[in-house]
Amino acid sequence: MNISVPRQAVAFHRREALTRGRQMGYRAGARREPPPGPRPPGERTADALRDVRTIQEIVSQAHQKLPAEMWDHVSGGAESETTLHRNRQALDRLAFRPRVLRDVSHIDTNTTFLGRALRIPVFWAPIGGAHVIREDAARVAMDSASEFGVLSCLSSINQLSLEEAARTQADDLIFQLYLQGGGRWLEGYLDRVNAARPRAFCLTVDTALYSRRERDMVSRFAPAGREAGEREGFEAQAAMTWKLVETVRRRLDVPVVLKGIQTAEDARLAVEHGVAVVYVSNHGGRQLDHGVGSMDVLPEIVSAVAGRAEVVVDGGFVRGTDILKAVASGARAVGLGKLQVWALATAGQEGLVRALEILEEELRVSMGLLGVTRLEQLDGAYLQAAPPTMPPHWCSPFPSLQGELGK
Numbered sequence: 001m002n003i004s005v006p007r008q009a010v011a012f013h014r015r016e017a018l019t020r021g022r023q024m025g026y027r028a029g030a031r032r033e034p035p036p037g038p039r040p041p042g043e044r045t046a047d048a049l050r051d052v053r054t055i056q057e058i059v060s061q062a063h064q065k066l067p068a069e070m071w072d073h074v075s076g077g078a079e080s081e082t083t084l085h086r087n088r089q090a091l092d093r094l095a096f097r098p099r100v101l102r103d104v105s106h107i108d109t110n111t112t113f114l115g116r117a118l119r120i121p122v123f124w125a126p127i128g129g130a131h132v133i134r135e136d137a138a139r140v141a142m143d144s145a146s147e148f149g150v151l152s153c154l155s156s157i158n159q160l161s162l163e164e165a166a167r168t169q170a171d172d173l174i175f176q177l178y179l180q181g182g183g184r185w186l187e188g189y190l191d192r193v194n195a196a197r198p199r200a201f202c203l204t205v206d207t208a209l210y211s212r213r214e215r216d217m218v219s220r221f222a223p224a225g226r227e228a229g230e231r232e233g234f235e236a237q238a239a240m241t242w243k244l245v246e247t248v249r250r251r252l253d254v255p256v257v258l259k260g261i262q263t264a265e266d267a268r269l270a271v272e273h274g275v276a277v278v279y280v281s282n283h284g285g286r287q288l289d290h291g292v293g294s295m296d297v298l299p300e301i302v303s304a305v306a307g308r309a310e311v312v313v314d315g316g317f318v319r320g321t322d323i324l325k326a327v328a329s330g331a332r333a334v335g336l337g338k339l340q341v342w343a344l345a346t347a348g349q350e351g352l353v354r355a356l357e358i359l360e361e362e363l364r365v366s367m368g369l370l371g372v373t374r375l376e377q378l379d380g381a382y383l384q385a386a387p388p389t390m391p392p393h394w395c396s397p398f399p400s401l402q403g404e405l406g407k
């Protein structure tokens with residue numbers, strides 16, 4: 001996920017988007033009302049969050065706090081947003097097959113990923129340019145991950161450098177790189193990775209070109225040139241090949257994660273090139289339109305990898321039940337992108353930790369009702385195909401918000 005808007009352009013684009021949205025009757029042009037009432041003097045954010053019991057409340061607060069065009073930039077997808085909706089549809093058309101009369105009095109939501117123990121099977125997905133929402137967003141996300149007990153993936157498009165991040169949290173850090181230069185540039189960056197020694201290095205491979213994100217285009221929330229699908233530095237991304245993956249893997253002393261795999265064919269190639277983690281992702285529906293939902297392709301990719309690498313996935317996961325469906329289909333962990341931004345916008349580090357706590361509770365309850373006490377007990381026998389109960393939409397997991405946000 002990439003939120004990469006120059007800071008000097010943000011204020012101008014906000015004013016322009018609001019004016020143009022009102023003229024056009026565009027939904028995103030309507031300014032949200034601020035949250036009702038100030039907090040009592042001295043009340044900490046963490047204290048206020050104690051009453052937040054659901055992910056729906058976090059999403060609702062983020063919707064209130066984010067400027068309209070920023071909300072659309074974060075929550076929308078490419079062109080017709082078909083891939084975005086298919087991510088949700090792929091999750092919604094899977095039903096559970098619970099087992100009963102099993103002792104579920106002690107439930108363990110822990111797992112491991114890249115040799116690191118995780119409190120729940122999630123990690124913060126890389127968010128490029130999150131400093132537009134909050135200047136210290138990358139640091140806050142990393143701190144929340146370490147506090148709770150999961151990993152964080154730091155994008156190279158951020159104000160926090162690799163060295164600064166690794167100085168305190170290398171063990172909890174996956175570093176994600178967008179290629180922005182040729183051979184010497186890459187060699188220099190890989191030397192920095194080897195020196196910093198994060199837990200893993202992630203190369204994003206589904207951004208050969210910058211997509212047409214029409215919500216941004218309608219609101220004019222975009223730097224010049226993006227309307228043509230162009231952005232400075234994408235020449236290097238467009239020239240990436242499997243040879244580059246092999247070069248990266250041979251030069252690095254840390255495991256390589258390949259993010260943006262969407263077919264079994266590419267998953268096999270990734271394993272053949274020595275990749276440690278195959279990261280199933282369509283960029284949250286923000287790159288190629290009319291793609292397939294991540295959960296629809298996950299089983300074939302798990303089969304193609306055949307245990308030779310770990311498999312992780314992202315794309316529309318916002319519920320504990322979503323995460324369990326991925327684990328039952330063979331994913332080691334699930335990356336959280338949009339939910340990360342919503343929680344960050346709601347209450348910074350406290351909001352991020354609270355979101356993880358709620359997911360942990362959802363996981364625990366759903367595991368007990370499925371009749372399992374450990375994640376490794378889950379497999380495809382706990383899932384079956386079923387028709388969705390409503391049209392796919394990003395907010396279909398949040399029934400209480402559909403009147404407020406579903407238009």
